Amino acid sequence: MSKETCFHCGLDATTSKINFDDKLFCCNGCKTVYEIFSVNDLTCYYDLQTAPGATPKDIEGKYNFLENSKIIEQLLEFNDGNTQIITLYIPHIHCSSCIWILENLNKLNPSISASIVNFGKKTVRVTFNAETLSLKNLVTLLSSIGYEPFISLDDYSVGKKHIDRSLIYKLGIAGFAFGNVMFLSFPEYFEVGEFWLEQFKPLFRWLMFAFSVPVVFYSSQDYFISAFKGLRSKILNIDVPIALGVSVLFIRSTFEIITDKGSGFFDSLTGLIFFLLLGKFFQQKTYSFLSFERDYKSYFPIGITKITSEDKEESIQVYDIEKGDRLLIRNEELIPVDCILIKGNARIDYSFVTGESKTVSKQSGDKLFAGGKQVNGTIEVDVLKSVEQSYLTQLWSNDVFKKDKSLAFTNITNQISKRFTISILAIAILATTFWLITDASKAMNVFTSVLIIACPCALALAAPFTFGNVLHILGKKKFYLKNASVIEQLAKANTIIFDKTGTITANKETTIDYEGLQLSKEEEALLKSTLRGSNHPLSRSLYNLLNEQDIVTLDAFEEHLGKGIEATYNQNHIKVGSAPFVGYTTESTLLNTAVHVSTNKQYKGKFTFYNAYRKGLSSLFNELKKDYDLVILSGDNEGEKDNLTKLLPTKTKLLFHQKPEDKLEYIRYHQTEGANILMIGDGLNDAGALAQSNVGIAISENVNVFSPACDAILDASKFNQLFNYIKVSKAAIKIIKWSFLLSFMYNCIGLYFAVTGQLLPVVAAILMPLSSISIVVFTTLATNMVGRKLE
Amino acid sequence: MSVIYVLLAVSVTVAIVFFIAFILAVKNGQYDDSYTPSIRMLFEDELVKEKSKKIDTNQLKD
Structure with missing residues (x-):
């Protein structure tokens, strides 16, 4: 093994030299955890999985x-x-x-x-x-x-969560009834005219009736409710023909057994509802470890430290914060309200709010906004506004967060069901009129038969099974969709909008560029050694990006807060920091973050930080540009404009300085012009835009960490696969259309029996499950084939 | 042939008993988490191994 890793967490431990119990650790934190486990006989922890642990963080005062x-x-x-x-x-x-x-x-x-x-x-x-x-x-x-x-x-205040298990109950009841009814109808299928069986026929039939009652009145409840809602708002959704079919099945079957004319279609009835619910269940399976509904509440702390008038620290609930309170914000804590800085050095990371990754320094008296994270020691602040009234949280009072996107959109099944329902009713009426003229006794029989056989079981199953399987396939490829309707929306999109920071750039990676006089070997070593002593985020990242150097022990080292650092070694003096601090007076026109260096009072040059773009960005944009309008909406400044124009296709629109509301408005405006917008963002600042867009995808370096409310979560490592995922969604729509064709074929066969008045229960009992099962098999095979093409 | 009434009663009762068992299982949350129990059941071995180790050390002390 060339690289030595920590026994506890698996990080690189080559340089740490922390040895304990013949095991190597990357830091004392990991070692302590190991000690705790070994004292308590819990070292089995390491047998089950190599290096499963995480380094414990310092939580002093946090809880x-x-x-x-x-x-x-x-x-x-x-x-x-x-x-x-x-x-x-x-x-x-x-x-x-x-x-x-x-x-x-x-x-x-x-x-x-x-x-x-x-x-x-x-x-x-x-x-x-x-x-x-x-x-x-x-x-x-x-x-x-x-x-x-x-x-x-x-x-907070969630209390006992109510888990909705009604679908499992409904499915269980339908399955139970289906099985029993099937058994009871067996004698009828084979028409055994045996004497004793004839005697028991009524009993068997009434038992089947008893089993069907809960299926019709409980399990298929949702279809009736949805059909009723659809009719009320004058939409012929797929549930209308289903509800019609179910009620006709039940009424005709009951009528038949009362009048002792036949055995009815209870087997088909229960089977139909069982398969329909199975499709629903399959589609409903989602990712329980992900949440697609997060708002600022998921990011904000519950409690915060208040400094009372007697100078005592007291923990209070965030909702109890009042204007004028004095709060204590510890390192790495989130500021929950808009406030004024009173004491301490504030360095605020606003990446949640603005998407801007650089931290900002604030002096006492400056205004701080809710959502910022303090990253430099403890500060004290005076509250200006309560939580609900703060700048960031107000975004959530926008109407887009109250709308349910899926309601506004007619899905592919409902689009087709309108024409389907009308033609079925037409066929039923035509056939009935024909029979009324030729043989009136058969007319009622034909009318109900048409409605029964046309009940769009296969049609209604095509979409749930296709989407359910695609959801599953994409989930395996680290693209997690909220529900099935997202796939349809994704296939329909014609405009793709990207956020910049954190979306097309990688959060953790930056690249540097040095401009100025060449540094000598000694100077480089001195620079690296100086940076080593500083905890400033820029120093840390510069330190990590510079080449390995021999670390020297400095003779003198001083850190000037908000300005920079200086150090001396062997009569060599070095200053690292902001332009005025190192004595560089020429006005800088660059908008990028830069660190300037001077040695022995002579200005040497500057290190400029650039965002590192995600791998495959250029090729992804070139693939997308053929079919989509591409836009980049950035909350950032224009520092990266030239860089981006070089990287991306020329027709890509670039917009900078976009506030969260601006992004939302931009999308809303283009939607009124008929665009179907796919928005890809990452931070809370994109939350409004993600909610407003037709499909909002949140990109995440680690899907277990939080992402804003969205329709889909994409693992950052799969960013370059986006185009392929969109192609899969388009293929899914095609598969559904093919299965519609298939189910129409079954319907035609069934309609032949129905219209000619010879629909026997056994034909219905064979045809209905057969069509359903073949649709399920077809969609599953087809989607798996599409999925296999993904790498 | 009237034995068929008894048979029917028995079969329906048995079916309903299983059905009730299913409903109760759902109600108790058995279907809420279908993954963790599959891993949990494999842990018994580790615990036994650890205990036997403990006994060994105790015996040495004695």
Whole structure:
């Protein structure tokens, strides 16, 4: 093994030289976790999976709000004073080791009586004794072993979540009835005229009737409701012919057994509803570990530290913050409200709000906006506005967040169902008139037969099974869609809008460019050694990007906050920092972030930071430009304009300085002009645009971390595959159209029997499941073939 | 042949018993998480291994 990795977390540990128990660790944090586990006989953790852990983060003071009993009360699932139960969301849960260690928490602390992991949702449900272990200590314990839970404002006041299981119940009932009715109709299928069986016929038939009643009145409820809603708003959706077919089936079958004319179609009826619900169930399976509905609440903390008039620190709930309060914001904490900086050095990361990745320095007296993250020590602020009234949170009062996108859009099945319903009714009426003239006794029989056989079971199944399978295939390729209607919308899009920072650029990667006099070997070593001592984010990234140098021990080192750093070694003096600090007076016209360097009072040059664009960006845009209008909407300045024009096809529109509302308005305007917009963004600042667009895709470096409310989440590593994914969605639409054709063929065969008045229950019982199953098989095979083409 | 009434009653009862069992299972949340239990059941071995180790060390002390 050439590279040595940390035994706990698997990061590079070549340089750390931390050895413990014959094992190598990258940092003391990881070593401590290992110690905790080995003392408690829990080293099995490392047997199940190599290097499963995460480095514990410093959480000093971060969870002080968990001392506030009002907040605790809202988070707990169950509380009787002693025993408390809480479900915590832990993003790090990713392997079997995680499940094992979290379910053995009681070995670490006996106050924990049970802990149950839900791997899909990445949650752990902990039952603990509150007298000996407070919630805060529980969270601290989890953090200390690298499983820091994520508690946000979203968890507040959620209480007991209601899980909707009605579809499983309905499916269960339909399946149960289908099976039993099938058994009971067997004697009828074969027309065995045996004496005893004739005797029991009425009993068998009434039993079938009894089994069908809950299916019609409970399991198929949704179809009746949806058909009724559709008719009320004058839309002939696919549920109208289904509801019609189901009611005709039930009424005719009941009539037949009452009058002792036949056995009815209860087998087809229950089978039909069973298959329909199966399709629904298949399509409904989604990604429980992802959330597509996040707003600012998922990012905001629950509690914050308030400094009372007696200079004491007190944890309060974020909603309780009032204008004029003095708050303490710790390092890495999010500012929840608009406020004024009073004390401390603020360096705010506004990437949530603006998408701009560079941090900004603020002096006391400056205004800070909600949504910024403090990244440089502790600050004190005075509150200007409450949470709901702050600049960022106001975006969510925009109407787009209240609309349900899927309602505004007629899906492919409903488009076809209108014509379908009308032609079926026409055929039924025509056939009935014909029979009324020739043989009136058969007329009613023919009318109901047409409606029964035409019940669009196969038609209604084509879309759910195709989309369900495509959803599954794309999910495997790290493109997670919220629901099936997104696939249709994706296929329809004609304009693609990209956000810049974090979307077409990679967040973590930057490249540098040096301009100026060549630095000598000593100067380079001195520069690197100087940067090593600084904690400023720019110094850190420059340090990581520079070539390896021998690190020298500096004779003198001083950091000037907000300006730069200076250091001396062997009579050589170096200054690194902003232009005025190093004595560079020429006005800089470049908008990019730059770090200037001077040695011995002589100006040397500057390092300019550039965003690194995602791999395959250029080729993706060139593929897309044939079929789509391409736009880049950036909240950033124009610093990258020249770079982008070089990289991207010429017809790409570039717009800079776009505020969140501007992006939203831009999309709304183009939609009124008939554009179907696919928006690709990443930060909270894109949330409005993602909601307004026809399809909003959030791009994410790590899908388990948070992304704004959207229709789909795309793993950043698959960004260059976007065009192929769109092609898959188009292929899915084609597959559905083919299966429509197939189901029409079945309908024609069935209609032949129905119109000629010879539809026997056994024909219906064969034809209906056969058409459904062949549609399912066809769509599954076809989508898998399309999916195989993806790499 | 009237035995068929008994047979029917029995078969329907058995079917309904299983149906109720299914409904109860759904109600108790058995279908909410279909992945974790499949992993959890494999852990028993690890725990046993660990315990036996513990016993060994205790025996050495004795």
